[in-house]
Amino acid sequence: MKFNIQETFNKELPADPIMENSRRQVEKACFSYATPKQTANPSMVHVSPEMANELGFSKEDTQSEEFLKIFTGNKVIDGTTPYAMCYGGHQFGNWAGQLGDGRAINLTEIEHNGKHWALQLKGAGETPYSRTADGLAVLRSSIREYLCSEAMYHLGVPTTRALSLALTGDQVLRDVLYNGNAAYEKGAVVSRIAPSFLRFGNYQIFAAREDTATMRTLVDYTLKHFFPELGEPSKETYAQFFQAVADATLEMLVHWQRVGFVHGVMNTDNLSILGLTIDYGPYGWLEGYDHGWTPNTTDRQHSRYRYGNQPNIGLWNLYQLANAIFPLIEEAEPLENVLEGFKTKFEEKYLDMMKSKIGLYEKDDLDQQLLNDLEENLQLTETDMTLFFRNLAEFEKDSNDVDSFLKIVEDAFYTPDEVTGEVLDKWTLWFTTYQTRLKKETLSDADRKEKMNKVNPKYVLRNYMAQLAIDEADKGDYALIDELFVLLKKPYGEQPENEKWFAKRPDWARNKVGCSMLSCSS
Ligand code: AMP
Ligand code: MG
Numbered sequence: 001m002k003f004n005i006q007e008t009f010n011k012e013l014p015a016d017p018i019m020e021n022s023r024r025q026v027e028k029a030c031f032s033y034a035t036p037k038q039t040a041n042p043s044m045v046h047v048s049p050e051m052a053n054e055l056g057f058s059k060e061d062t063q064s065e066e067f068l069k070i071f072t073g074n075k076v077i078d079g080t081t082p083y084a085m086c087y088g089g090h091q092f093g094n095w096a097g098q099l100g101d102g103r104a105i106n107l108t109e110i111e112h113n114g115k116h117w118a119l120q121l122k123g124a125g126e127t128p129y130s131r132t133a134d135g136l137a138v139l140r141s142s143i144r145e146y147l148c149s150e151a152m153y154h155l156g157v158p159t160t161r162a163l164s165l166a167l168t169g170d171q172v173l174r175d176v177l178y179n180g181n182a183a184y185e186k187g188a189v190v191s192r193i194a195p196s197f198l199r200f201g202n203y204q205i206f207a208a209r210e211d212t213a214t215m216r217t218l219v220d221y222t223l224k225h226f227f228p229e230l231g232e233p234s235k236e237t238y239a240q241f242f243q244a245v246a247d248a249t250l251e252m253l254v255h256w257q258r259v260g261f262v263h264g265v266m267n268t269d270n271l272s273i274l275g276l277t278i279d280y281g282p283y284g285w286l287e288g289y290d291h292g293w294t295p296n297t298t299d300r301q302h303s304r305y306r307y308g309n310q311p312n313i314g315l316w317n318l319y320q321l322a323n324a325i326f327p328l329i330e331e332a333e334p335l336e337n338v339l340e341g342f343k344t345k346f347e348e349k350y351l352d353m354m355k356s357k358i359g360l361y362e363k364d365d366l367d368q369q370l371l372n373d374l375e376e377n378l379q380l381t382e383t384d385m386t387l388f389f390r391n392l393a394e395f396e397k398d399s400n401d402v403d404s405f406l407k408i409v410e411d412a413f414y415t416p417d418e419v420t421g422e423v424l425d426k427w428t429l430w431f432t433t434y435q436t437r438l439k440k441e442t443l444s445d446a447d448r449k450e451k452m453n454k455v456n457p458k459y460v461l462r463n464y465m466a467q468l469a470i471d472e473a474d475k476g477d478y479a480l481i482d483e484l485f486v487l488l489k490k491p492y493g494e495q496p497e498n499e500k501w502f503a504k505r506p507d508w509a510r511n512k513v514g515c516s517m518l519s520c521s522s
Contacts, residue, residue: 001057001061001064001066001067002056003077003080003108003110004110004111004112005077005079005080005108005109005110010081010083012217012221013030013031013217013218013221014028014029014030014214014217015029015030015031015032015033015083016029016031016032016033016086016128017029018032018128019033021034021035021125021126021127021128021130022128023126023128023129023130023131024128025098026086026098026100026128026129027209027211028211028214029086029214030085030086030202030214030217030218031083031084031085031086031106032083032084032086032127032128032129033081033082033083034082034083034084034101034105034127034128035076035082035105035125036073036074036076036082036105036107036121036124036125037073037124037125037126037135038073038074039072039073039074039168039169039170039187039189040168040169040170041167041168041169042068042069042072042074042166042167042168042169042189043068043166043167043169044062044067044068044071044164044165044166045165045166045167045188045473045478045481046146046164046165046478046481046482046485047062047163047164047165048146048150048161048162048163048164048485049062050150050153050489051150051161051162051163051193052163054112054113054115054117054161054193055110055112055117055119055163055193056112056113062164067164068166070107071121071163071164071166071189071191072121072124072166072168072189073105073121073124073125073189076107077107077108080107080108082105082106082107082108083105083106084100084101084102084104084105084106084127084128084129085100085101085104085106085129085197085198085202086098086100086101086129086202086205087099087100087101087199087201087202087204087205087269088100088201088204088205088208088269089199089200089201089204089267089268089269089270090201090204090267090268090269090317090320091267091269092267092299092302092304093304093316095208096267096269097208098129098205099129099131099201099269100127100128100129101127101129101197102126102127102129102130102131102133102135103122103123103124103125103126103127103130103133103134103135103136103137104120104121104122104124104127104192104197105120105121105124105125105127106118106119106120106197107119107120107121107191115195116195116196116225117193117194117195118193118194118195118196118197119163119191119193120191120192120193120194120197121189121190121191121192122137122142122145122189122190122191122192123135123136123137123138123142123168123187123188123189123190124189134172134173136168136170136172136187137172137187137188137189137190137522138172138174138185138186138187138188138522139167139185139186139187139188139470139473139474140185140470140474140514140522141281141522142165142188142189142190143165143188143466143469143470143473143481144280144283144466144470145162145190145192145280146162146164146165146190146481147461147466147469147481147484147485147488148280148283148461148466149161149162149192149277149280150162150485150488150489151460151461151488151491152261152277154488154489154490154491155255155259155457155460155491155492156255157252157255157256157259157261157277158248158251158252158255158274158275158276158277159276159277159278160192160193160194160197160272160276160277160278161192161193161194162190162191162192162193163191163192163193164190164191165188165189165190165481166188166189166190166191167186167187167188168186168187168188168189169187170187171184171185171186171187172184172185172186172187173185174521174522175521176513176519176521177297177513177519177521178298178519178521186474194272194274194276194278195226195274196222196225196226196272196273196274197272197278198218198222198226198272198273198274199268199269199270199271199272199273199278200268200269200271200273200317200320200321200324201267201268201269201271202218202273203215203218203219203273203321203324203325204268204320204321204324206218206324207323207324207325207326207327208324212327212328215324215325215327215328216233216328219233219238219241219325219328220233222241222273223237223241226273226274227240227241227244230244235328235329235330235331235334238325238328238329239329239334239335239338241325242318242321242322242325242334242335242338243338243341245273245275245318245321246318246338246339246341246342247275247345248274248275249271249275249314249317249318250275250314250342250345250346250349251275251349252275252276252277252314253310253311253314253346254346254349254350254353256277256310257307257310257311257350257353258353258357258455259285259457259460260285260286260289260307260385260386260460261277261283261285261286262283262284262285262286262293262294262295262305262306262307262310263277263283263305263310264281264282264283264284264294264295264296264299264305264518265279265281265282265296265299265305265520266304266305266310266313266314266317268317268320268321271314271317281296281518281520281522282295282296282297282298282518282519282520282522283295283518284296284463284516284518285386285460285461285462285463286307286385286386287384287385287386287462287463287504287505288382288383288384288385288414289375289378289379289383289384289385289388290307290379290382291306291307291308291309291375291379292306292307292308293306293307294306294307295463295516295517295518296518296519296520297517297518297519298519298520311346311350314342315339315342315343315346318338318339318342319339322335322336322338322339351367351368351371353455354371355367355371356451356452356455357389357392357452357455357456358370358371358374358389358392358434358452359392359393359395359438359441359443359448359449359451359452360437360438360441361441361443361451362440362441362442364437364440366437367437370430370433370434370437373426373430373433374430374434376426377423377426377427377430380423380426381413381414381415381418381419381423382413382414382415383409383412383413383414384411384412384413384414384504384505385412386456386457386458386460386462386502387409387411387412387502387503387504388409388412389452389456390453390456390457390458390502391408391409391411391412392408392409392452392456393448393449393452393453393456394408394449395408395431395434395435395438395445396445397435397438397439397441397445397448399435402428402431402432405427405428405431405432405435406419406424406427406428406431411503411504412504414504453492454492456492457491457492458491458492458493458494458495458502459487459488459490459491459495459498459501459502460488460491461484461488462501462505463505463509463514463515463516463518464505464506464508464509464512464515465484465501466484466514467509467512467514467515468480469481469484470514487501
């Protein structure tokens with residue numbers, strides 16, 4: 001196994017000179033060297049063939065003892081110095097000071113086929129940023145991160161990736177519901193891959209400490225490596241950089257809304273500077289279409305990070321980033337323009353995206369209203385988002401049978417008995433209006449269906465599906481992890497043999513811990 005090692009990161013950014021893992025406030029440094037912990041009895045659970053291929057690993061490589069050792073933290077790659085990054089962040093709206101990679105360790109950065117990748121272990125032991133926690137991760141949350149990040153990639157949503165999922169052989173103590181019932185769980189390590197794991201919080205920490213010099217170094221580094229098209233650093237390029245981050249964030253958010261993904265913890269330390277979905281914790285997938293839904297029990301009271309609020313929070317987080325980099329530009333206007341532009345751009349892109357979900361491509365002034373009515377109807381009774389939009393592609397624009405309209409989507413209703421009276425009238429009206437509108441489109445039913453099926457996934461990682469895989473894995477059976485992994489490689493395809501996963505959430509999963517209720521404990 002060969003690595004083409006890039007040492008640019010270590011050379012260009014100021015490092016924390018203390019070479020050990022002990023917890024501390026790290027000043028004037030972007031990262032600290034950190035050594036992964038040796039584990040009791042490592043064993044590989046799953047490797048992503050697509051990610052391995054991207055990085056240039058052969059199948060034999062991924063099955064080797066060396067691969068297992070490296071990606072569980074038991075061997076440091078020759079010539080590398082693993083490190084943990086320093087960052088801060090706003091958690092649930094409040095500035096939380098230094099956070100940092102408390103349980104993530106970057107092994108190294110490599111170049112393959114012209115692409116730059118940082119290789120990171122999550123759960124490989126403590127670092128200077130571990131604060132009061134242990135630096136470890138459990139199998140439960142590691143399966144969720146592993147499966148979901150690769151599924152998001154195949155859905156076409158910008159995301160960090162995962163290369164491998166392994167057991168450490170160690171036991172880790174966790175209190176899943178934060179109610180005093182701690183128990184031992186199996187320890188695990190996921191290797192995560194991304195061009196960079198830099199977050200908004202990496203910049204914020206230096207602003208909070210009024211350390212403009214280090215922040216400038218970090219921003220210049222970011223420009224040089226990840227936004228080279230913007231050119232040499234200057235006030236103008238710093239503003240353009242902010243524009244690029246805002247655009248990438250917006251793009252990611254439109255995708256989240258499209259597929260029904262709820263991140264769950266959109267703190268500023270969990271927002272990537274490259275607009276990648278990062279840190280899969282108590283995330284969830286919409287089953288019933290509900291703007292108010294959040295899977296995160298820690299956020300139940302205010303539901304700050306609910307589905308319908310994700311775009312607002314994206315903007316709120318961008319405000320924090322703008323404040324952080326302001327000292328480099330010393331003018332509010334360019335930053336304010338970007339933030340103002342975000343709102344209009346989001347509205348435009350969101351409208352286009354929602355139109356594409358219902359197969360509308362021509363311009364019509366009434367489309368916004370049609371979509372508003374749809375979103376309202378979807379929330380009248382619990383209606384499965386994935387089933388609804390996927391089935392809607394079956395609509396026939398020249399059908400005269402109004403009664404049959406609802407049949408197309410009836411599988412999506414969790415309580416079909418409630419679709420009567422006024423609710424039924426609203427749906428009938430909506431479908432009739434939709435049909436009239438569809439007649440303005442030039443595409444045939446078949447062509448529209450094909451296009452719609454490329455934006456409306458048939459298979460997503462429903463919350464209960466991940467939980468089933470976790471329950472089996474706890475018993476030592478990893479077959480379902482592989483089954484779901486393979487299923488989710490083709491989320492838009494028809495997979496007749498997998499029809500059982502194209503179904504409403506079963507009733508037992510409605511209020512089950514791990515399915516609809518997740519905490520940050522991981
Ligand atoms: P999260 O809510 O997972 O985004 O984590 C917030 C902060 O807590 C980050 O700085 C993490 O590195 C840190 N953190 C979370 N879990 C652990 C853990 N088990 N050990 C050390 N640090 C952790
Ligand atoms: Mg995090």
